[in-house]
Amino acid sequence: DVKVTQSSRYLVKRTGEKVFLECVQDMDHENMFWYRQDPGLGLRLIYFSYDVKMKEKGDIPEGYSVSREKKERFSLILESASTNQTSMYLCASSPFTRSPELGEQFFGPGTRLTVL
């Protein structure tokens, strides 16, 4: 079974802190994604990576950056956390496809981040 793990299920940080959310997948997938999920808004794509060191902005990249130094690991970075970044963060991976919407995305369990 594909397994996508996220470093924490729950995280509490203070405004202005630098926050790292880690995601690891064990199926050698090329594509990796970071989403945030908020009530009434569904899932919104923050960043997408289709290869090591490659990234593309999603719908809401402002206030976030990402790092993909190894194929299996995709990190989401909040340079200076703010209260409006309190949310559920979901990581996903999928095999290589000619377009990101193709194929099945495998999601991790999510990290609920609270910024005080």
Add this chain to the structure above:
Amino acid sequence: LAKTTQPISMDSYEGQEVNITCSHNNIATNDYITWYQQFPSQGPRFIIQGYKTKVTNEVASLFIPADRKSSTLSLPRVSLSDTAVYYCLGYTDKLIFGTGTRLQVFP
């Protein structure tokens, strides 16, 4: 601006067929439409994907009309375990998830 809309919630009873519709503008001719299921405290799980007419797998069917401005997820004979939130996913120049439909199945 691409937008994907779904009903907020639906109720059903065990054994009934449930159809959940997603409206999406600006979906291109060759872009795929995908549906995911999400249970509480879990990440979404893939159900089905297609880009035209009808696709069927062991758990659901997906209907996409010729104008591709909507898609319908059909769940035959739902059970209590189908109670979940269902999301459609489309793509124009970016991935766009719908806001989700909360399906409640009653005994």
